[in-house]
Amino acid sequence: MAKTQNKPPYSIFAEFYDQIAGPMRGPMERAREEILGPIIQGLRERREREGARQARGGIEVHARGAGEIHGRDHKQSHGRDARATSRRDTRTPSTQHLAPSPHSRITTCDLCCGTGTTAIQLARRGMRVYAVDASRDMLRVARAKLARAGLASQSIRAIQADMRTFRLPEPVDAITCETDAINHLARKRDLESVARAVARALRPGGWFFFDANTPRAFKELWIMNWIQEGQGFFMTARGGYDARRDRGWTVFDWFVPAGALRRLRSAGLQPGNLNWVERTDKLQRRGGGLQPATLRPSVGTSWRRFTERYEQVAWTKGEIRGALGAAGLTVIGAWDLVRFARGEAWARSGCHFFWLAQKKRD
Numbered sequence: 001m002a003k004t005q006n007k008p009p010y011s012i013f014a015e016f017y018d019q020i021a022g023p024m025r026g027p028m029e030r031a032r033e034e035i036l037g038p039i040i041q042g043l044r045e046r047r048e049r050e051g052a053r054q055a056r057g058g059i060e061v062h063a064r065g066a067g068e069i070h071g072r073d074h075k076q077s078h079g080r081d082a083r084a085t086s087r088r089d090t091r092t093p094s095t096q097h098l099a100p101s102p103h104s105r106i107t108t109c110d111l112c113c114g115t116g117t118t119a120i121q122l123a124r125r126g127m128r129v130y131a132v133d134a135s136r137d138m139l140r141v142a143r144a145k146l147a148r149a150g151l152a153s154q155s156i157r158a159i160q161a162d163m164r165t166f167r168l169p170e171p172v173d174a175i176t177c178e179t180d181a182i183n184h185l186a187r188k189r190d191l192e193s194v195a196r197a198v199a200r201a202l203r204p205g206g207w208f209f210f211d212a213n214t215p216r217a218f219k220e221l222w223i224m225n226w227i228q229e230g231q232g233f234f235m236t237a238r239g240g241y242d243a244r245r246d247r248g249w250t251v252f253d254w255f256v257p258a259g260a261l262r263r264l265r266s267a268g269l270q271p272g273n274l275n276w277v278e279r280t281d282k283l284q285r286r287g288g289g290l291q292p293a294t295l296r297p298s299v300g301t302s303w304r305r306f307t308e309r310y311e312q313v314a315w316t317k318g319e320i321r322g323a324l325g326a327a328g329l330t331v332i333g334a335w336d337l338v339r340f341a342r343g344e345a346w347a348r349s350g351c352h353f354f355w356l357a358q359k360k361r362d
């Protein structure tokens, strides 16, 4: 019989998050690439042009004014104009050889960064990144990944802070907040606090990219069971919607071979090197009914059971618009996840949206 221990949220979850978050990563990354990608590219090109002008003519350019994009430019940057601009610029000999100066470097914050996957992706694209999360366990896993990725501390800095109150050492060009992190709030009024903290952290004209579950997601998708076996764990999750309190909930039960967590950590979180559970990596997620899983623990292994409970608040489009507007952020668009999901069975229209907002200029 496994020993059971109740855990606060994001503790055991942190150890295995990268293995269970897999299905969401594809749509998330495609949406970021399509929605935010052209903005970052446009910003980079403007900064490089300013840098090149500065280098040629000794013209003083203040980093704050350089490379800002107007809402109008976002539409252009998604179309042929942006690609044409990009081709033109890469052919310009005067800018080709110029690496961006430290002042022209794009600064971002990945809010609720979890295990740091997005922060690492942004840093690998040459951006300076502040990776912010409230969970010490998530940040511990993130820091181990940053160290393995060999990213210098000038590229990424991990900060433990709450999304409702966080502050950054400098204003940033863009903030991402991904994989429905914005639903992980305790109260309805918290959304406006997050929007205000985001607006404070952005430079004027800066961008906020995030995604959120709608009430429909809780009513239609949350009522499900989920089983997954991965490296170093076997997990079952039950979800539901509490209509009276208007909240989605999920209870995770993690079964971990005795000593596995200690060994995972001392092995530098490389469970692939450890052999107590055969790898199957199958996510079996269906409406209703547990699906059979193929669990083959090593003979003689004893298991520990950890239980974690999560609650989420759902946001209507109106609530999101209201909170962003009150904080001085203008909504540029909202995109349904199905557009980026490529027919994945769990994706349903009207349940999950990607959002882009821009901070007003002074």
Ligand SMILES: C[S@@+](CC[C@H](N)C(=O)[O-])C[C@H]1O[C@@H](n2cnc3c(N)ncnc32)[C@H](O)[C@@H]1O
Pocket (backbone or CB within 6 Å): 010, 021, 111, 112, 113, 114, 115, 117, 118, 132, 133, 134, 135, 138, 161, 162, 163, 164, 177, 178, 179, 180, 181, 184, 185
């Ligand atoms: C579903 S995970 C998303 C992680 C990451 N953004 C990703 O895309 O993989 C939600 C994250 O939000 C963090 N979180 C929850 N409440 C928070 C709060 N009030 N302030 C900051 N982070 C919070 C959790 O610690 C967790 O890492």
